[in-house]
Amino acid sequence: MYGELGxxxxxxxxxxQNLTHLPPYxxxxxxxxxxxxxxxxxxVKRILEPxxxxxxxxxxxxxxxxxxxxHLAIRRNKRCLLAYHRGRAEKLEEMCWDGKDVLEVHQSRQSSTGQGGSSAPSNDESSLSPEEEEYFRQYSDMLAAYKGQWTDIDLTGSLEPPKDLFIDVRVLKDAGEVQTEYG
Structure with a gap:
């Protein structure tokens, strides 16, 4: 049936999406x-020939x-391919932001499951396609260049604001006495 593989x-x-690693491509x-x-x-071409x-x-x-x-089956299959690849790309980006290296994660999975295990790829085989490896490499380089502009700020920190009423603040430089609107 059309679209089943997609x-x-x-x-x-x-x-x-919920895994800590990226399964094989x-x-x-x-x-x-x-x-x-x-x-x-x-x-479609055959139908339209006459x-x-x-x-x-x-x-x-x-x-x-x-x-x-x-036509609808073609569009659906293309959208399925795009969704699959976008999901993998988002996982790679998430790994970059978390500071994980794909090769390190791959090697740790092999050592934890055993090299002969069927769930891990062989030593020669990566869980990424060559295009994904190149994407990961370029995204990591771009992210490192971006983070390099903001050396004083940890961009990989949590984006969620604190929920506590009082928080501890660690300062990097002494700015003297600071007056806020609440005193």
Whole structure:
């Protein structure tokens, strides 16, 4: 059925959100969805061949319906692929902000599950695609350059304001006496 493989990718991405690590890239599933998109596009071209560039949907409703179904299936598969890849990219960005290195996380997973375990990839195999590794590398470099501009501020700290009435404040430099509106 059209879109079934794309739906599996989306479900996989949804499960990945709550994990501390990034599971292996679903190469075969992504290729299968891409193949399905190409097959559907070929089907659309085959259907439109007899019309020689001009097609009036109101004159041939069954053909128009077939084209619509193919078109919607193509769009859905593409959206599923985008959702899968965006979920992985967000996980990589989260790991960058947390200061984790993908290779260190990968090696720690291998040592904790055992090198012969089926849940961890082999020594040669990374859980990331080559494109994801490059994205992670470039994002890390960009983040390091951005953090370098703000050396006095910890950008990786919590963004949630404190809920306590009184808080401890640690100062980096003595600014003398500071007067607030409450004294």
């Amino acid at each position: 739906n599996k990718l989306v479900q996989h991405a949804k499960r990945t 679903q190469t075969e599933a992504v290729r299968a969805v891409t193949r399905e998109v190409r097959d559907l596009e070929k089907d 019309f020689e560039g001009y097609f009036n949907p109101s004159s041939d409703p069954p053909t128009a319906c077939a084209l619509l179904v193919d």
